[in-house]
Amino acid sequence: MAKLTIKDLKKSYGDVEILKGINLNIYDNEFVVFVGPSGCGKSTLLRSIAGLEEVSGGNIFIDDKDITDAAPAKRDLAMVFQSYALYPHMSVRENMAFALKLAKQPKHIIDKKIMDAAKILELDALLDRKPKELSGGQRQRVAIGRSIVRHPKVFLFDEPLSNLDAALRVQMRIELARLHHDLKATMIYVTHDQVEAMTLADKVVVLNKGRIEQVGSPMELYHNPTNIFVAGFLGMPKMSFLQAKVISANSLGLTVELSSGVDMCIPVSSDGIAKGSTVTVGIRPEHIQITDKNNSNFTGRLDVSEHLGSDTYCYVNTDANEQLTVRTPGYYQGKYGDTVGLQVDLRHCHVFNNDGQSLYKLNRSAA
Amino acid sequence: MLSIKQGKQLNTVLIGLLAWGVALVIFFPIFWMILTSFKTEIDAFATPPQLFFTPTLENYTLVNERSDYLRFAWNSVVVSFGSTAIGMLLAIPAAYSMVFYETKRTKSILLWMLSTKMLPSVGVLVPIYLLFKNLSLLDTRTGLIIIYTLINLPIMIWMVYTYFKEIPKDVLEAARMDGATLFQEIWQVLLPMSKGGLASTVLLSLILSWNEAFWSLNLTASQAAPLTALIASYSSPEGLFWAKLSAVSTLACAPILIFGWISQKQLVRGLSFGAVK
Numbered sequence: 069m070a071k072l073t074i075k076d077l078k079k080s081y082g083d084v085e086i087l088k089g090i091n092l093n094i095y096d097n098e099f100v101v102f103v104g105p106s107g108c109g110k111s112t113l114l115r116s117i118a119g120l121e122e123v124s125g126g127n128i129f130i131d132d133k134d135i136t137d138a139a140p141a142k143r144d145l146a147m148v149f150q151s152y153a154l155y156p157h158m159s160v161r162e163n164m165a166f167a168l169k170l171a172k173q174p175k176h177i178i179d180k181k182i183m184d185a186a187k188i189l190e191l192d193a194l195l196d197r198k199p200k201e202l203s204g205g206q207r208q209r210v211a212i213g214r215s216i217v218r219h220p221k222v223f224l225f226d227e228p229l230s231n232l233d234a235a236l237r238v239q240m241r242i243e244l245a246r247l248h249h250d251l252k253a254t255m256i257y258v259t260h261d262q263v264e265a266m267t268l269a270d271k272v273v274v275l276n277k278g279r280i281e282q283v284g285s286p287m288e289l290y291h292n293p294t295n296i297f298v299a300g301f302l303g304m305p306k307m308s309f310l311q312a313k314v315i316s317a318n319s320l321g322l323t324v325e326l327s328s329g330v331d332m333c334i335p336v337s338s339d340g341i342a343k344g345s346t347v348t349v350g351i352r353p354e355h356i357q358i359t360d361k362n363n364s365n366f367t368g369r370l371d372v373s374e375h376l377g378s379d380t381y382c383y384v385n386t387d388a389n390e391q392l393t394v395r396t397p398g399y400y401q402g403k404y405g406d407t408v409g410l411q412v413d414l415r416h417c418h419v420f421n422n423d424g425q426s427l428y429k430l431n432r433s434a435a
Numbered sequence: 436m437l438s439i440k441q442g443k444q445l446n447t448v449l450i451g452l453l454a455w456g457v458a459l460v461i462f463f464p465i466f467w468m469i470l471t472s473f474k475t476e477i478d479a480f481a482t483p484p485q486l487f488f489t490p491t492l493e494n495y496t497l498v499n500e501r502s503d504y505l506r507f508a509w510n511s512v513v514v515s516f517g518s519t520a521i522g523m524l525l526a527i528p529a530a531y532s533m534v535f536y537e538t539k540r541t542k543s544i545l546l547w548m549l550s551t552k553m554l555p556s557v558g559v560l561v562p563i564y565l566l567f568k569n570l571s572l573l574d575t576r577t578g579l580i581i582i583y584t585l586i587n588l589p590i591m592i593w594m595v596y597t598y599f600k601e602i603p604k605d606v607l608e609a610a611r612m613d614g615a616t617l618f619q620e621i622w623q624v625l626l627p628m629s630k631g632g633l634a635s636t637v638l639l640s641l642i643l644s645w646n647e648a649f650w651s652l653n654l655t656a657s658q659a660a661p662l663t664a665l666i667a668s669y670s671s672p673e674g675l676f677w678a679k680l681s682a683v684s685t686l687a688c689a690p691i692l693i694f695g696w697i698s699q700k701q702l703v704r705g706l707s708f709g710a711v712k
């Protein structure tokens with residue numbers, strides 16, 4: 069169990085810089101999730117930590133020991149691969165024993181560790197099978213078992229659940245959360261599934277184009293994204309973005325006029341925002357309500373509605389033809405093409421300046 | 436009209452017949468060679484060729500009297516196993532680095548290696564002969580092992596390369612994460628995973644070395660001469676003795692044929708690796 073520090077880590081393939089200076093602290097027992105769009109460098113970062121990729125610059129420390137150039141075998145990290153990467157010629161038992169045998173541990177200790185791990189992961193009955201005789205979920209369990217018998221300093225997971233079907237994925241997600249709780253281990257987990265990120269993480273690291281956009285707890289990132297990328301990346305369905313022009317800025321907040329002609333006063337810091345400049349307003353689906361169109365000066369036309377049972381997500385086009393996503397109760401029955409009134413919870417609106425940076429919320433404590 | 440099932444059955448029968456036909460065509464020369472080796476020289480020349488005759492062992496007795504079969508056979512064994520072992524020792528690391536640490540030039544290097552096989556051997560006979568002479572390698576088993584290793588190495592690397600290509604990189608990385616050294620990674624994970632392919636590479640190299648005749652005839656005289664040289668010594672200017680030639684050829688082929696027969700399962704599995712999962 070350990071602490072991991074990454075300082076100004078860089079990685080290039082030829083002329084292409086993939087990681088552009090990563091700084092990150094990961095503390096003991098933390099469950100850290102790397103998320104980001106495909107190709108942003110999540111796997112590359114994880115593999116650099118593992119020692120499977122040579123880095124082009126910067127340093128990695130485990131417990132203050134510089135391991136930047138250490139061989140993977142010397143780092144005492146365990147990795148679970150997306151493809152499981154089990155040894156096909158070995159039985160489940162041998163797969164789990166492999167690392168322990170290499171470390172020359174005595175046989176009775178190896179046996180005990182395997183039995184313990186098998187119990188946790190319910191692999192008891194499968195110990196003498198070969199990987200090809202297992203289902204996907206069972207293989208994934210073996211891959212996890214192979215890493216937990218080692219009691220490594222840090223667990224690394226690269227999209228471990230993405231080859232499983234939806235139901236199994238939920239189940240394994242819960243098991244992983246339990247495992248993290250029981251083992252009290254430091255874990256780093258790569259995924260592009262934001263549900264996994266939100267549910268598993270103590271700390272989420274949002275990556276984009278080889279840079280860290282934001283680091284924080286899932287709730288922090290959800291409620292106070294520092295920029296438009298993080299705001300748009302986290303949340304299902306996505307936050308809606310509307311273009312607006314600043315009409316006035318004072319200590320109570322920013323008064324803006326949306327492209328559709330609607331005025332609203334949003335309680336965010338107006339520091340550095342000039343009257344007349346353009347900004348982007350971000351609203352999450354749960355912060356808009358559909359109201360009577362006759363009592364509202366903000367209206368739109370109902371596009372498609374998605375009925376999920378508990379909720380219905382309505383897609384509404386504003387007068388300026390921008391799309392808004394609205395969460396309504398499951399019983400809501402709007403008709404395609406209806407004109408509806410919209411009521412926005414202004415305290416929860418986000419405003420982003422021209423550089424995409426979030427403006428500080430004045431009522432942050434109330435958020 | 437045939438039903439689908441009947442059609443399938445017909446197909447199986449046709450494919451079976453074809454396979455038997457091809458096998459017979461390939462096997463016939465060997466069959467005829469073995470048959471002839473049990474004929475008298477007169478029967479061997481008879482027209483039309485005789486299928487039924489009184490078998491005799493006189494050719495074998497004569498071959499045994501005239502030449503020291505075991506010495507030639509032992510040379511063949513040492514030279515083919517020696518060159519195969521050294522070849523594998525070189526081919527495995529070469530293919531490993533080309534598959535798992537591929538560079539921009541890897542493909543060209545592979546092609547270049549294969550291109551050396553396109554050079555007619557006789558083109559380099561004189562330089563090699565002189566080299567061998569200066570290094571006192573003429574008529575030594577060491578010399579033959581060196582030359583066989585060199586001529587088979589491109590094919591061995593190619594074969595091992597294609598088998599390693601099939602191995603997912605993740606599994607080797609998992610071994611590395613589990614604490615394996617480079618040697619342990621190769622020995623305990625990579626090689627067991629590709630053992631079918633490696634076995635067929637070994638077999639092919641053994642067969643090629645065993646049957647090689649050009650260099651063994653030109654570079655050996657008496658000490659290091661393998662079985663191919665023994666066969667050649669029976670097609671001498673004194674005239675052809677078909678029956679004796681057949682007997683000695685049978686003796687020369689027998690070990691490798693038996694060896695191939697025993698290991699045919701490995702061979703088929705290795706050669707169809709990837710095609711049949």
Ligand SMILES: Nc1ncnc2c1ncn2[C@@H]1O[C@H](COP(=O)(O)OP(=O)(O)OP(=O)(O)O)[C@@H](O)[C@H]1O
Nearest residue numbers: 081086104105106107108109110111112113259260
């Ligand atoms: N061996 C390589 N050579 C050159 N470029 C590479 C190599 N490996 C990865 N890349 C590039 O590095 C970038 C980051 O790749 P990486 O695998 O880290 O993405 P990722 O965030 O894990 O994406 P995904 O969610 O699709 O797995 C990609 O643009 C990829 O094309």
Ligand SMILES: [Mg+2]
Nearest residue numbers: 110111112226
């Ligand atoms: Mg990836």
